[in-house]
Amino acid sequence: GRVPLPAGALAGRHVLVTAGPTHEPIDPVRYLANRSSGRQGYAIAAALAECGARVTLVSGPVDLPPPAGVAVTRVETAAQMLAACDAALPCDAAICAAAVADWHVAQRSERKMKKAAGSPPPVLTLLPNPDILARLSAPGPDRPALVVGFAAETHDVERHAAAKRAAKGCDWVVANDVRPETGIMGGTENEIVLITRDGAERWPRLDKQAVGRHLALRIAQYFSSDRSP
Ligand code: CTP
Ligand code: CA
Numbered sequence: 001g002r003v004p005l006p007a008g009a010l011a012g013r014h015v016l017v018t019a020g021p022t023h024e025p026i027d028p029v030r031y032l033a034n035r036s037s038g039r040q041g042y043a044i045a046a047a048l049a050e051c052g053a054r055v056t057l058v059s060g061p062v063d064l065p066p067p068a069g070v071a072v073t074r075v076e077t078a079a080q081m082l083a084a085c086d087a088a089l090p091c092d093a094a095i096c097a098a099a100v101a102d103w104h105v106a107q108r109s110e111r112k113m114k115k116a117a118g119s120p121p122p123v124l125t126l127l128p129n130p131d132i133l134a135r136l137s138a139p140g141p142d143r144p145a146l147v148v149g150f151a152a153e154t155h156d157v158e159r160h161a162a163a164k165r166a167a168k169g170c171d172w173v174v175a176n177d178v179r180p181e182t183g184i185m186g187g188t189e190n191e192i193v194l195i196t197r198d199g200a201e202r203w204p205r206l207d208k209q210a211v212g213r214h215l216a217l218r219i220a221q222y223f224s225s226d227r228s229p
Contacts, residue, residue, distance in 0.1 A: 003213045009220035010053035014091040016144070017045045018098035018132060020060035022078045026124065027109040034099035038062030040150075041097035043212030045070045048095075051220045056088040060098055078104065078129035085132055093146040093219055096133040096170075104129055137169035146222060148172045148215070154179055161195045172196050174215060194218065 019041020023031040038059060045057040046067035055070045058081055066072040073084045078100050085094070103126035113122060133149045147170040153160045161175035177191040178184050184191055190211050192203040203214060 003210065003217055005047060005050045005213060005216060006220050006224075007050065008052040009224055010048060010051040010216075013053045013093070013223060014088075015048050015053045015055050015219070016085060016088050016091040016094040016136075017041055017048070017055060017057045018059075018081060018085065018094075018096045018100075019045065019057060020062040021099045022060045022081055022101045022129075023076050024078065024101045024104040024129070025076075025108045026105050027111065027113045029112055032101055032103065032105060032124075032126075034101055036060070036062070036099035038064050040208045040211065041095070042067055043209045044095055044097055044215055045212075047212040047216035048219065051216050056091070058084045058088065058098075060100075077101075078132065082130045082132050082135060085136060089142045089144075091144050092223065093148070094136045094144045095148045095215070095219075096136065097150055098132070100132060101129055103127060131168070133170055134168045137171075139169075146171050146219065148174060148219075150174050150176070152176045152178050157193055158195065158200045161193060162200075165195050174211075 020038035021033045021036040023033050025031050042064050045055045049055045049067060049069040057070050057072045059072055059074055061076060075081045075084050106125040106127050137147045149168050149170040151161045151164045151173050153175055157175050157177045161173045165173040173195040175193045175195055177193055182191050188207050189205045191205055192211055194201040206214060
């Protein structure tokens with residue numbers, strides 16, 4: 001059955017969620033991107049809204065309807081996603097579920113690049129994108145009380161996810177255990193390890209909808225207790 005959510009537990013809280021891929025244009029018809037359906041981020045946003053939060057969902061290009069009761073800001077690039085997140089501050093919690101492209105093309109062409117007969121293919125120079133999770137995690141007056149990042153790990157899940165938590169400066173990392181022996185890759189279920197300051201919580205196997213509900217419940221618990229992350 002579906003985990004019951006505490007209606008109203010996040011009333012008066014503003015939560016920012018990023019979801020989907022970003023598209024980094026090469027020219028008007030081509031782009032660089034990560035694979036992402038956006039389903040995990042949308043499920044989290046929906047579950048948080050069900051808990052009564054005001055949710056701002058900053059979404060890259062995906063083929064999903066806006067979740068009920070959620071304000072969606074649609075963006076294309078990582079730079080636009082960062083700007084939309086900054087514009088949404090302040091918030092109580094930020095959940096970075098987006099599969100942000102790590103690079104953008106240094107010199108995007110304003111005109112479609114043509115294959116000239118006999119000439120070599122273009123060489124693309126890439127520049128790093130801003131790390132939105134790290135930026136939201138940085139100390140400052142607008143730093144959300146709770147910042148949550150995601151990671152997919154194929155081995156040493158807890159160690160790598162804990163290292164990612166430290167590197168980004170976020171409070172929690174939702175680590176998806178994609179070791180081949182879990183049989184998770186390509187399936188509909190996830191095996192999640194939640195890394196917090198206190199250690200690692202292993203969740204049962206859940207689909208993306210249920211992961212969203214578990215995370216929303218966990219966030220509601222966090223804000224209804226005096227515990228810091
Ligand atoms: N993330 C982000 N902005 C970026 C890159 C990543 O906000 N430019 C966030 C993702 O939304 C996710 C977390 O950082 O919550 C981890 O993303 P991941 O791609 O696993 O980590 P990276 O630091 O980009 O490392 P790498 O891709 O090299 O593993
Ligand atoms: Ca990355």
